[in-house]
Amino acid sequence: MTEDLHFAYGEGAARAEVLKGIDLRVEAGVMTCLVGPSGSGKTTLLNILGLLEPPQKGRVSFVGRDVRNLTERELEDLRLRELGFVFQAFFLLPTLTVIENTTYFLPSLGLSRGEARDRGMETLARVGLVDHAHKLPRELSGGQRQRVAIARALAKRPKVILADEPTANLDRDTSDTIVSAFQELREKDGVSFVFSTHDHHLLSYAQRVHMLHQGRLVSSEGRGAARAPGAED
Amino acid sequence: MDQPNSSTASKAYKIHIGVTITTWVHLAWRSLFRNKRRTFASLCTVAFGAAGLLIYQGFNEGIMNQYRENTIRVRYGHGQVFPKGYLQKKFEEPWKVWLENALQSPQSSGAGEATEPDVSTTSVAPGVVTIEEKLRRIPEVQEVFPRVSFYAFLMKGGVTLAGRGEGVLSERESKFFSAMNFVAGGDLGSQGDARTGLILGKGLADSLNVKVGEPLTILSQTVNGQLNGVELAVTGIFHTGSKEFDDTFFRMELPTAQSLIDTQRVELFSLATGGVEDWPKVAAAIRETLPEVDAEPFDELDKVYYRNAVEFLDAQFAFIRSIMLLIVALGIFNTIATGLFERAGEVGALRANGESRRRVFAILSVESALLGLLGGLLGIAVAVVLNATLLAQGIPMPPGPGITRQFLIFLEIQPAHFAQALLLPAITTLLASIMPIRRLVKMSIPQLLRANL
Numbered sequence A: 001m002t003e004d005l006h007f008a009y010g011e012g013a014a015r016a017e018v019l020k021g022i023d024l025r026v027e028a029g030v031m032t033c034l035v036g037p038s039g040s041g042k043t044t045l046l047n048i049l050g051l052l053e054p055p056q057k058g059r060v061s062f063v064g065r066d067v068r069n070l071t072e073r074e075l076e077d078l079r080l081r082e083l084g085f086v087f088q089a090f091f092l093l094p095t096l097t098v099i100e101n102t103t104y105f106l107p108s109l110g111l112s113r114g115e116a117r118d119r120g121m122e123t124l125a126r127v128g129l130v131d132h133a134h135k136l137p138r139e140l141s142g143g144q145r146q147r148v149a150i151a152r153a154l155a156k157r158p159k160v161i162l163a164d165e166p167t168a169n170l171d172r173d174t175s176d177t178i179v180s181a182f183q184e185l186r187e188k189d190g191v192s193f194v195f196s197t198h199d200h201h202l203l204s205y206a207q208r209v210h211m212l213h214q215g216r217l218v219s220s221e222g223r224g225a226a227r228a229p230g231a232e233d
Numbered sequence B: 001m002d003q004p005n006s007s008t009a010s011k012a013y014k015i016h017i018g019v020t021i022t023t024w025v026h027l028a029w030r031s032l033f034r035n036k037r038r039t040f041a042s043l044c045t046v047a048f049g050a051a052g053l054l055i056y057q058g059f060n061e062g063i064m065n066q067y068r069e070n071t072i073r074v075r076y077g078h079g080q081v082f083p084k085g086y087l088q089k090k091f092e093e094p095w096k097v098w099l100e101n102a103l104q105s106p107q108s109s110g111a112g113e114a115t116e117p118d119v120s121t122t123s124v125a126p127g128v129v130t131i132e133e134k135l136r137r138i139p140e141v142q143e144v145f146p147r148v149s150f151y152a153f154l155m156k157g158g159v160t161l162a163g164r165g166e167g168v169l170s171e172r173e174s175k176f177f178s179a180m181n182f183v184a185g186g187d188l189g190s191q192g193d194a195r196t197g198l199i200l201g202k203g204l205a206d207s208l209n210v211k212v213g214e215p216l217t218i219l220s221q222t223v224n225g226q227l228n229g230v231e232l233a234v235t236g237i238f239h240t241g242s243k244e245f246d247d248t249f250f251r252m253e254l255p256t257a258q259s260l261i262d263t264q265r266v267e268l269f270s271l272a273t274g275g276v277e278d279w280p281k282v283a284a285a286i287r288e289t290l291p292e293v294d295a296e297p298f299d300e301l302d303k304v305y306y307r308n309a310v311e312f313l314d315a316q317f318a319f320i321r322s323i324m325l326l327i328v329a330l331g332i333f334n335t336i337a338t339g340l341f342e343r344a345g346e347v348g349a350l351r352a353n354g355e356s357r358r359r360v361f362a363i364l365s366v367e368s369a370l371l372g373l374l375g376g377l378l379g380i381a382v383a384v385v386l387n388a389t390l391l392a393q394g395i396p397m398p399p400g401p402g403i404t405r406q407f408l409i410f411l412e413i414q415p416a417h418f419a420q421a422l423l424l425p426a427i428t429t430l431l432a433s434i435m436p437i438r439r440l441v442k443m444s445i446p447q448l449l450r451a452n453l
Helices: A042-049 A072-081 A098-102 A113-126 A142-154 A172-189 B006-032 B036-076 B131-136 B170-176 B202-208 B243-248 B254-261 B276-289 B303-341 B344-352 B357-388 B415-442 B445-451
Strands: A002-009 A016-024 A031-035 A057-062 A083-087 A160-164 A192-196 A208-213 A216-222 B079-083 B141-156 B159-168 B182-185 B197-201 B215-221 B227-238 B249-253 B268-273 B293-297 B395-397 B407-409
Touching: A002 A042, A016 A042, A016 A216, A031 A042, A031 A172, A042 A160, A042 A192, A042 B445, A072 A083, A072 B344, A083 A142, A083 B344, A098 A113, A098 A142, A113 A142, A113 A172, A142 A160, A142 A172, A172 A192, B006 B357, B036 B303, B036 B357, B036 B395, B036 B407, B036 B415, B079 B276, B131 B141, B131 B268, B141 B170, B141 B202, B141 B254, B159 B202, B159 B254, B197 B202, B197 B215, B197 B243, B202 B227, B202 B243, B215 B254, B227 B254, B243 B249, B249 B254, B268 B276, B276 B293, B303 B357, B303 B415, B344 B357, B344 B415, B344 B445, B357 B415
Parallel strands: A031 A192, A031 A208, A083 A160, A160 A192, B159 B249, B197 B227
Antiparallel strands: A002 A016, A002 A057, A208 A216, B079 B268, B079 B293, B141 B159, B141 B215, B141 B268, B182 B227, B197 B249, B215 B227, B395 B407
């Protein structure tokens, strides 16, 4: 949840305020979408919601805790246990196999090697990549890589997954596969999703859409049941 | 409820640490080969440094050993035993304090202990144990060489030169003092009766214009102040390479020298031990059993030639080593920094998902250390191959300071040198990468994520 959130880049004459008094609430088990033109502050807001960047002014709370009061260690721990991040550029570790990328964080969560492997395979099954478990990222298509990135975030069993333009550069079929995975996780595991996107197709699956313009939240729209992936626009 | 005991907790902690380190090494190892060309370039730089260090250190050790062996096997042995305080004081009549080898303390033990007959003295009273015998009883002592030294004039025809004579037991000495390098003739006994022979340095022989087989008259002062002389035939001319020694020294048989200066005493005993590392034990045993003498190791006796040379070479090596490591550090800094900043996005994604700065720092540091160790191993392999092939015939060296002959240096690589060649480049690589790693780790996550876009 954010209250009167402000954020600016640069100083003095070069200062550019990108978020101007954002009040936002992310509900549990809901797919939330941030939309807006380039430079509207979507990525910055996503970074702040994902505890990657501290707010300069205003309040951000996560599961009832004011993030300003958290130490670096506590923030790292929250990111590890409660949040998962997926990026447009995937950012997988190219020298690790799909299963190794997926299970990367699990030992830090206290899982043994065997437990991590089991959970990794289970997660890969959910994103349809079990057959590719021992391949390197370079052997996969863009969509498959994105699914590995999702699996990596998902294997931690976080409360919230944040995704910055997760379907940009992907074709419609691949986007649908990824959105299907999101929907299933939301419905079965109650995982919340927050993503920024320009993709109108992806938007149609969101339960809540927040539109940003020049750093301000100009509209928040709630929707009913999500549409089925693959349905015509 | 069961309480976990502290040893179980400690064991679990150790296992966790073990798993963590294994994971770091595993990740580091895999990352090392993500850009094979860059890794190869870095490995070559580190290997060049490691090979350079090992070859230079082996070369340095070769020179030092050559110096050491020259010093030991021409002049001093592994050490010498003198009358108490002999080296610290100036004596007007030094022979008065020389060692009366035949008149030492009564034998307290030694039944069954083998001793060679004492040829440095003419009479040993029954039941009396000589210094030489006591020295021989020290287990590390392999041979004892009694000597006298004196100043004398050497005359041939109309030429008279001053020189420094030594009386030695040539038969005994020739086995150990093997670096005399005779350029003409041979040792004292090589031309017949050793007692009538004389060997001298090349510089001295050239100045006197004397050749092997020619006679020389030696004039010296006896211990009673009288002039005494002896005519000896030159049996050999040596060229040790030490200019001071070759220009001044000559040697004759010990009894001949004792007769020339009219004494039964000996000035000193040179000792041959199992090796230089035995000297501390030998010195301790001498302090305990022979309080009337001082024992000095060869490097103390030849400070100017040997110890100064060793210290000079050590200092030179330390300086060159620093330069080599600096070149390695500068050579790989840029490659490492570029490689690291290309991975900013990945690091950002890991940190966004909860990876700690500390762990990222550790993984990247382990990767650098691993690169350094691999480079070190490669460098060692290169150095070993070079030593076995191109350098196997030795490196011809021109005469060094105070030396008049050329010599061949063979690399003498010690086990400690391998460790140094492995660890120093690894540490240097790690240090060279600390700054870029620190810079990367200190970046905020959004900065990291934007860095490669």
